[in-house]
Amino acid sequence: MVNEYDRREILEHMLWAGSGLLLAGNNIFLYGCDHEKEQAPLRVTKKNGGYKRVITLGMDGLDPKIILQLMGQGDMPNFSKFSKTGHFSPLGTSNPPQSPTAWASIATGNNPGYHGVFDFLNRRIDDYMPNLAIINRNPNNLLGSRDSMFLPVMQGKSFWDYASSEGISSTILRWPVTFQPKKNDARLYAGLGVPDLRGGLGTYSFYTTAQISADAKGAEKVTPVRKYGNKIKTYIAGPKVSSKDNAKTDIDITLLDSDSGIKVEADGKTVIVTKRQWSDWFEVKFKVGMFKTVSGIVKFFLKSVSPEFELYMTPIQINPKDPAFILSNPDDYIKELADELGHFYTLGISEDTKALSEGRLDEEAFISMCDEITKEQEDMLWHELNKFKEGLFSFGFFSTDRIQHMFWATKDPLHPQYNETYARKYGHVIDDYYRWMDRILGEVMKNVDESTAIMTFSDHGFSTFRRTVHLNSWLAENGFMKLHRQVDKNDKEGGSLFQYVDWENTYAYALGFGSIYLNMKGREKHGIVAPGAHSISVLKDISGKLIKLHDSKYGQSSVKNVYMSETIYSGGQIDKSPDIVVGFNEGYRASWQTALGGSPSEIIEDNAAKWSGDHIVDPSIVPGFILTNFKTNHDNPSLIDIAPTVLSCFGMFSPNMEGKSLL
DSSP states (O other): OOHHHHHHHHHHHHHOOOOOHHHHHHEEOOOOOOOOOOOOOOOOOEEESSEEEEEEEEEOOHHHHHHHHHHHSSHHOOOOOOOHHSSSEEEEESSSSOOHHHHHHHHHTTHHHHHHOOEEEEOOOOOOOOESSSSOOOOOOOOOOGGGHHHHHHHSSOOOHHHHHTTTTEEEEEETTTOOOSSSSSSSEEOTTOOTTTTSSOOOOEEEHHHHHHHTTTGGGGOOOOOOOEEEEEEEEEEEEESSEEEEEEEEEEEOOGOOOEEEEETEEEEEETTTTTOOOOOEEEEEEETTTEEEEEEEEEEEOOSSSSEEEOOEEEEETTTTTTOOOOOHHHHHHHHOOOOOOOOOSSSSSSHHHTSSSHHHHHHHHHHHHHHHHHHHHHHHTOOSSSEEEEEOHHHHHHHHHHHHGGGTSTTOOOOOOHHHHHTTHHHHHHHHHHHHHHHHHHHOOEEEEEEEEOOOEEEEEEEEEEHHHHHHHTTOOOOOOOOOOTTTOOOOOOOBBBGGGEEEEETTEEEEEOOOOTTTOOOOOOTTTTHHHHHHHHHHTTTEETTTTTTESSSEEEHHHHHHOOSSSSGGGGEEEEEOTTTTEOHHHTTTTTOOOOOOOOEEEEEEEESSSSSGGEEEEEESSSSSSSSSBGGGGHHHHHHHHEEEEEETTSSSOOO
C-alpha cells in the first residue's frame, strides 16, 4: 500500500515534475525503471540516392484544418507556394495520438509495438502505480555514474541511426524521447523527456508575501517570504540530497526604487529583474556532496512588488554549459551550442502550462515565455542550418503545441471556458504561431535547391477538450473495478493512485491518457483475470459497453473507437502495451484523475481548466500534416512513412520499417 507521503510525492511530481532522483555524497542515485536491452543491429540496403541533403522540420501540433483556413486567407503564403510545387496533405498520426508516441513512430517508421512508447505514463506492474514513461532511469547505476544515469526510452533504430551508420552526416535537434541519447555517429540534442535539475518534468517556484491557502492549486510550489525594508532573504530548492531534503542555495533580493524591479544575488552573481519582464538567465549551483556541486539556470518573472511581492521562477534547467546529465551526443555538443548561442531552455517541456493554469503566470507572461523559447530555438535552427552542407538535418518546434493547449477555448464558442471578451483579446495567438512557422519555412526554403529534399510535418493535429472522462469511475460503475468504499464527492482526485481499489475483485483499471489494463493473473500482483478465453471475454465486454458511453449533456457518445492492443500493435515491445486504447470522440479526453488512477464520483464532467484544447482523441480526428518539396507516390501518408522516405532520399532501404517511402 502506498503511504500518504508517497502519494503526495507522486501527485506533486508525476505529471508536472517527476522528481525521482537522490543526490547523496558525491554520487547521483536514481529510483528505478525497467531496463531494456539494446536490440541487435538491423539490416539496411544502400543504393545511389538522388539527394545530397535532407531536411525534416517538425512543427508540433499544427492542424491541417487551420493550415488550410489560413492558406485560404493568404496568411500562410509559404505553405501555399510549396504545396503547389510539392505535396501537402493530412498525415495519419499514431494511436494514441500523444506526442511521445507519435515522435517515436516518426523516428522509427514503426508502430508503438516496435519502439515501446505507448503513453506519457505507464504502470509499475508490481504495484499498479503510475510511472513516467518518457524518462527511463537506470536502476543499475549504483555508483552514480553520469554516463549511465538514464537509459533510452525509445527502443529500436531511428532513421538517423541508419543514416549515420552509413557515413551520412546527421544532426538531430530537440527530437522527443531521445533522452538519454545513444552513442553513435549522429549529432543529437534531446528534446521532450529531458528533465529539470531535480530529475523531473519541471517544477516552478513562486515566492510571495501573500497568504496562500494550503489547498490552493500549486500551493506546494509556493515559498512564503517576508520583506525587511527593501530586502528579502530566501532560497532556491535544488536536487534532493535525501528522501525528503533538497539541496538549497540562498538568494538575496533587493527591491529597487519606485517598485520598478528587483536585484537577485546568489554566489556572487547578480541579475536585475524588471517588473513584468523576463530576466536574463541566472546560474545557480547546489552543493550535493562534500566535494561535488551541480549547476542549473533559471529565469525570473516579477509579477508584483507591492502591495504583495510575487516572483515566479522557472523550473531549474540543466545548465547547457555545465550539464549535470548527458543531453546530447556527443556529450560536448550541447556545450558547443551554449558557448556559441548562450544559455537556453533545456527542459524537454519548457513552456510552463501548469504555472498558467495555477495562476502564477498570466496569459501575457505565458505568451512571452513561449515567444522567448521559440526565438531561442529559431536561433539554434539558423545557427546549425547555416553550417549544413550535406547529409541529414532534423529540427522540431514545440511551443505550437503548448499554445494550442492553453488557448483553444478562444476558437470554440461551445467550450465551457469560452468567453467572448477573452476570445477577442487572445483569439489571434494560435494563428500567430502558425504564421510564425510559415515564415520560418519560407526562410528555410530560400536555401533549398534541387539536391535538397525537405519534409515539414506535425505529429498530430488538434481538437477541442470540452468534457473530461473518468475512466476508472466508469469501470467501477460497470462492475469491472471494485472500490473499498464510495468516493467522496469532495475528493476531486477521486482517491488517486488507486487509493480505494479492491484489487482482488477488480478486473481492469485505467491510467495514463486512455490506456486500460486487465488485472491479469500471473502478470499483475493481485491479478484475477485468467489469460486466454477469460481475458478475451473481459476485453470484449469492456469494449462493447465503453463504445456506448453516452454523454447526456450533448446527447452523444463520448467514445468513437475502442482498440484492443493486438489489433493495432505488433513488435517486440507489445507486451508493455495497454490491453485497450480508448479513442475518444471530438470534445472528450481522459481526465487528469484517470491518468493517476483516480475515480471521482462522476463519470463525465465539464473541463474547467485553462488547458482547453487537446489531441488525445481517436486518431482519425486529429491527423497531422505533411508538406514536401517533391511529389509523392500516394495521397494518404502516415507519420510512419517519414523515416523510410528519409532513407530513400539517400538511396537507402530498411526492411525493418512498417512505413513505406513516399518517393
